[in-house]
Amino acid sequence: MNVELFPFQTIAVNELRAKTAEALGSYYRTHTPQVVSLQAPTGAGKTIIMVSLVEDIFYGTENYSEQPNAIFIWLSDSPQLNEQSKNKFLKSDKISVSHCITVREDNFDQEVFDDGNIYFINTQKITKTSNLCKHSDSRQYTIWETIENTSKQKSDRLYFIIDEAHRGMQGTEAGKATTIMQRFLKGAPDFGLSEAIPLVIGVSATAARFNNLIGDINSTLQKVIVKPADVRSSGLLKDRIVITYPNDAQKSNEMAILDAATDEWISKVKHWAQYCKEQHYKYINPIFVIQVKAGTGGNVSDSNLDDIIAKIEDKLKIRFHENDVVHTFGDVSTLTLNGLKVHHIEPNDIVDDMRVKIVLFKENLSTGWDCPRAETMMSFRKAEDVTYIAQLLGRMVRTPMQSHIKVDDSLNDVRLFLPYFNRDNVESVVKELQDSECGDIPTVIDSESIEQPIYKTWTVHTAHTKTSTENENQNVFEFYRETSESNTETTSSYTSVSDSVKEADVPYYPPQVENVVEKTTDISKLDTPVTQISEGNKKIAVEQKTEQPDLFVSTIDREAVTKFINDSALLTYVVRSVKISSYLKSLTSLVSLLTHQNIDRSALGTVTNEVVEMIHQYAEKLRASGDYDQKSKDILTYKLSIKIFDVFGKDLSEGQIKDSFYLSNTELDRQLRAVDAKLAGFGFPQAYGQQYYEPDNPDDFKIDCILFAIDEECMTELNKYAEKKFHEYNDANRRYIVEKSESVKKQYSDIISDGDIVSKHNFSLPEEITVPEDPTGKEYMNHLFADEKTGLAKIKLNTWEDGVIEEEQTRPDFVCWIRNPSRASWSLTIPYEINNEIKPAFPDFLIIRKDDKSQAGYVIDILEPHNPDFKDNLPKAKGFARYAEAEPKVGRIQLIRKVKDGSKEKFKRLDFSKGEIRQKVLAMQTTDELDHLFDTDGFFE
Numbered sequence: 001m002n003v004e005l006f007p008f009q010t011i012a013v014n015e016l017r018a019k020t021a022e023a024l025g026s027y028y029r030t031h032t033p034q035v036v037s038l039q040a041p042t043g044a045g046k047t048i049i050m051v052s053l054v055e056d057i058f059y060g061t062e063n064y065s066e067q068p069n070a071i072f073i074w075l076s077d078s079p080q081l082n083e084q085s086k087n088k089f090l091k092s093d094k095i096s097v098s099h100c101i102t103v104r105e106d107n108f109d110q111e112v113f114d115d116g117n118i119y120f121i122n123t124q125k126i127t128k129t130s131n132l133c134k135h136s137d138s139r140q141y142t143i144w145e146t147i148e149n150t151s152k153q154k155s156d157r158l159y160f161i162i163d164e165a166h167r168g169m170q171g172t173e174a175g176k177a178t179t180i181m182q183r184f185l186k187g188a189p190d191f192g193l194s195e196a197i198p199l200v201i202g203v204s205a206t207a208a209r210f211n212n213l214i215g216d217i218n219s220t221l222q223k224v225i226v227k228p229a230d231v232r233s234s235g236l237l238k239d240r241i242v243i244t245y246p247n248d249a250q251k252s253n254e255m256a257i258l259d260a261a262t263d264e265w266i267s268k269v270k271h272w273a274q275y276c277k278e279q280h281y282k283y284i285n286p287i288f289v290i291q292v293k294a295g296t297g298g299n300v301s302d303s304n305l306d307d308i309i310a311k312i313e314d315k316l317k318i319r320f321h322e323n324d325v326v327h328t329f330g331d332v333s334t335l336t337l338n339g340l341k342v343h344h345i346e347p348n349d350i351v352d353d354m355r356v357k358i359v360l361f362k363e364n365l366s367t368g369w370d371c372p373r374a375e376t377m378m379s380f381r382k383a384e385d386v387t388y389i390a391q392l393l394g395r396m397v398r399t400p401m402q403s404h405i406k407v408d409d410s411l412n413d414v415r416l417f418l419p420y421f422n423r424d425n426v427e428s429v430v431k432e433l434q435d436s437e438c439g440d441i442p443t444v445i446d447s448e449s450i451e452q453p454i455y456k457t458w459t460v461h462t463a464h465t466k467t468s469t470e471n472e473n474q475n476v477f478e479f480y481r482e483t484s485e486s487n488t489e490t491t492s493s494y495t496s497v498s499d500s501v502k503e504a505d506v507p508y509y510p511p512q513v514e515n516v517v518e519k520t521t522d523i524s525k526l527d528t529p530v531t532q533i534s535e536g537n538k539k540i541a542v543e544q545k546t547e548q549p550d551l552f553v554s555t556i557d558r559e560a561v562t563k564f565i566n567d568s569a570l571l572t573y574v575v576r577s578v579k580i581s582s583y584l585k586s587l588t589s590l591v592s593l594l595t596h597q598n599i600d601r602s603a604l605g606t607v608t609n610e611v612v613e614m615i616h617q618y619a620e621k622l623r624a625s626g627d628y629d630q631k632s633k634d635i636l637t638y639k640l641s642i643k644i645f646d647v648f649g650k651d652l653s654e655g656q657i658k659d660s661f662y663l664s665n666t667e668l669d670r671q672l673r674a675v676d677a678k679l680a681g682f683g684f685p686q687a688y689g690q691q692y693y694e695p696d697n698p699d700d701f702k703i704d705c706i707l708f709a710i711d712e713e714c715m716t717e718l719n720k721y722a723e724k725k726f727h728e729y730n731d732a733n734r735r736y737i738v739e740k741s742e743s744v745k746k747q748y749s750d751i752i753s754d755g756d757i758v759s760k761h762n763f764s765l766p767e768e769i770t771v772p773e774d775p776t777g778k779e780y781m782n783h784l785f786a787d788e789k790t791g792l793a794k795i796k797l798n799t800w801e802d803g804v805i806e807e808e809q810t811r812p813d814f815v816c817w818i819r820n821p822s823r824a825s826w827s828l829t830i831p832y833e834i835n836n837e838i839k840p841a842f843p844d845f846l847i848i849r850k851d852d853k854s855q856a857g858y859v860i861d862i863l864e865p866h867n868p869d870f871k872d873n874l875p876k877a878k879g880f881a882r883y884a885e886a887e888p889k890v891g892r893i894q895l896i897r898k899v900k901d902g903s904k905e906k907f908k909r910l911d912f913s914k915g916e917i918r919q920k921v922l923a924m925q926t927t928d929e930l931d932h933l934f935d936t937d938g939f940f941e
Contacts, residue, residue: 003091005052007580007754008230009045012038013052015224016201017064020057023199024156026220033196033219035185038203040226043237043397046203047088049226050161053201054118055094057159062677066670069115069157071150075123075181076163082120084348085163089118105131109139112150115157123180126191133191144192147184155198160184164204164213178213185217235404235825237397240413240770242455243429243447245421255311257419258378260450262288262315264415265376272375272400275408279742284400286375287350288312289359293380300332303380305360309338312358320358326350327360372398378417403746404825409769410457423447446772456773458785458793460558460765556816558784561848562765564856569735570763571887573829574753575840583722585680586755590729593747599736603729611679611718612688618714619704632703636668672702675709679718726755738762758831758838765818766826778802782809782816784848795819800865800898801844804907807941808847808863815858818846828862832879834872841876849891859891865907868897868934874927877910881921884912897934908938 005013016038023034040046060066076082082102089100095118103121113119125132125143132143141149150158162181187195196219204213214221231237246257265288272284292303313319319340326345327335335342342360350356351371359374374396396414405411418426426447448454581589587607595604622628676685685705692701708714730752737748745764752759769785774796780786783793797805797819808814820828822842829840843864851859864880866873877895884893893912898905910933912918920933 006234016053019222027198034199035219035221036201037223041228044226044231071113072118072159074120074161077123079122160197161201238414240444243416245418247449254419261378261417268375287373289374289377291379306338323355325358372400459768460562462791564858566764569738572763573831574759580754587722587726588682589751615708784816784818813849815848830883832875834875861892865896880912881918
């Protein structure tokens with residue numbers, strides 16, 4: 001696959017491969033039909049998972065032999081969906097166009113399906129009225145007869161895939177499609193299918209939908225389930241869907257809501273421009289999707305389309321160009337709206353047409369339509385259209401870069417504006433989304449009234465002011481127009497950042513694109529009067545709310561603090577429930593990245609040479625002992641083969657004739673490919689051949705590699721070597737990743753995370769975060785992230801937490817603090833063990849203090865107010881102690897309890913930065929010992 005799979009996708013592919021092999025083997029033994037179900041929520045990349053499975057079956061894996069004669073039939077209920085699926089197969093670097101065949105009524109007539117092909121069929125083509133189901137002068141075999149014959153004659157290699165997850169049909173038609181799909185699961189003698197297909201692979205979004213499909217079949221069922229939480233954490237989907245509505249939909253001014261939606265879209269355009277410029281990415285062109293009313297009385301739409309375009313142009317202070325605005329109305333071609341030519345476009349063409357900025361539609365953007373660039377949506381439809389709006393939202397949650405954006409959290413949400421909905425109607429939309437996914441929605445869905453917004457953007461740029469120019473919007477949009485017309489490459493919905501955007505791929509910079517935030521910190525240069533207000537234990541100057549009421553200046557240099565923290569590369573961890581990659585696979589990926597990014601240019605060559613030498617030394621050892629000739633003969637007579645399974649999951653070395661069958665060169669090459677797969681697919685056999693190939697004995701290097709791979713001791717030593725080297729390279733180079741672009745940081749982080757259940761990473765803060773602000777919270781002036789205009793952050797803390805912050809603010813060296821969120825993508829995480837399970841801890845606060853001894857001038861503390869009644873006290877204390885040992889750059893790392901000191905309640909602290917405290921805690925067996933340590937060694941500030 002030329003697309004890097006996410007960890008949960010890799011796990012799903014591996015499970016599917018194992019279960020399909022097991023299912024074929026079970027059918028071979030019992031003749032009982034088998035069903036393997038892939039259940040994955042919206043946005044999991046179900047088709048990409050299936051493409052990878054097909055590749056693994058065709059070409060083999062580390063554990064399963066190749067099956068180049070496999071036959072795949074892909075069934076969905078829509079020709080458009082089939083084409084979408086087929087196009088994703090065509091993006092494979094292994095599957096050729098000629099092997100992806102759409103079954104057509106006009107030319108398909110075969111007794112059986114050909115080996116090595118993938119056939120795409122939709123349910124409409126296999127009904128009784130379809131020409132494919134009728135004999136004629138030009139058709140000897142009906143499609144049902146072809147399926148029946150293939151099922152009987154080629155059951156050992158037929159994989160029948162039912163794509164139930166993507167439904168193109170609705171209502172009665174959907175019911176008919178389900179009935180047709182069930183025939184393959186139950187048999188359909190009336191159509192010529194005497195019994196169920198031997199192996200069916202079902203692809204579904206939810207358990208309920210698939211259970212409805214399979215009904216009461218007698219087949220053996222095995223399931224592969226992708227959890228929504230895994231999809232959510234991958235970065236494939238937006239973090240949030242935020243639905244905005246008016247308090248009173250009856251009195252709502254739809255154009256005022258359109259104005260707000262346009263503001264949101266403009267903000268997304270600017271933030272994406274800033275982000276892409278700074279990260280050297282190809283530019284994302286965010287799309288504003290507008291759903292208009294259906295037309296009556298001959299009107300194209302009952303919404304005033306001219307006014308909509310005029311309103312947006314007025315807000316932008318620019319005039320749109322042709323192709324900036326398009327529509328998907330099926331009944332007309334080109335419209336003229338407010339003097340602008342607006343052309344028709346097919347929904348599937350939107351994502352790749354980088355000229356498109358505004359899409360007008362009615363009801364034809366829903367199932368099967370994916371457009372990761374759709375960042376903002378406005379609907380003029382009435383509140384009764386909740387089902388359709390819910391379906392559309394489900395198609396808009398994919399991220400443009402298939403990655404969570406760490407630097408600017410505002411780019412991790414999608415916004416929907418509904419002027420004719422109220423709170424109750426919005427809850428209906430949310431319920432509809434939940435029902436469609438059986439409650440398993442991989443994205444957070446929230447709502448807010450336009451009068452009382454909940455979600456706020458906090459930034460580290462509060463000490464600066466923003467000055468905008470008259471032509472700022474024009475500059476941004478003119479830039480997008482230039483790049484979209486000059487660049488033919490686009491970031492497709494299934495192209496990773498690492499594939500589509502390289503650090504050197506910088507097409508152009510926008511002419512005079514204003515930064516989202518410009519820097520002006522000198523109070524003497526401000527025209528506005530200032531006054532003194534308190535910030536923690538300091539007095540600071542801010543302007544009086546007169547001529548420029550939005551201007552705010554803070555004495556906290558938040559940008560400098562953020563840079564200090566990110567440059568410090570503090571240790572943080574990722575904790576996973578399973579290990580994704582072998583150490584050898586992780587090592588080869590890591591050294592490749594280190595070499596290509598010029599971090600360690602020798603890493604790739606060093607590891608390659610060392611593994612090649614391990615193979616060579618083993619082969620020479622066998623030659624010296626006199627064992628090589630016999631083992632080589634065993635290889636060539638098939639007495640030895642690498643541990644690999646056939647398509648039925650059966651060990652290929654079992655039951656073979658071992659004394660008369662000599663391997664052909666083709667079979668020897670097949671074993672060598674299997675060896676390469678076992679050695680992480682990195683090309684070690686090829687590297688070995690380049691160094692030790694002998695023209696007089698051209699097969700010797702292949703035999704050397706095969707002998708090495710089948711020796712369990714050799715593989716054990718190789719894996720020990722890979723584990724040791726993987727951790728050495730990570731520890732030695734982790735700090736250098738800080739200087740790289742976000743895409744490189746993400747690649748590095750993914751490699752390290754996949755290599756271990758608990759993996760080490762660099763702690764890095766974003767520049768902006770989007771948070772749901774609690775109206776009952778307290779306003780803090782010295783939180784690192786704050787409102788750009790006011791410098792305030794409204795945060796709801798409990799009494800313990802608030803008390804600790806108040807106490808910290810009294811310190812003379814106090815600068816600011818950060819609320820460390822639980823399970824955010826950027827949270828500082830410390831692992832701890834409880835009940836034999838590794839879990840992540842998220843300490844409550846990071847405190848930044850002045851430090852005159854440090855060149856940077858700051859030091860970071862980690863504070864965790866924690867209730868002593870909780871069972872995790874000692875496990876977390878040990879986790880903090882180990883972290884303090886591993887990370888000397890932290891100042892204080894404290895567990896804090898609220899205790900009585902005389903008549904007052906005060907905060908007692910235990911500081912793990914002290915070696916004596918760490919040693920005592922790590923030796924403890926009970927919580928009582930920890931309580932005693934608080935009594936003897938705890939202290940008050």
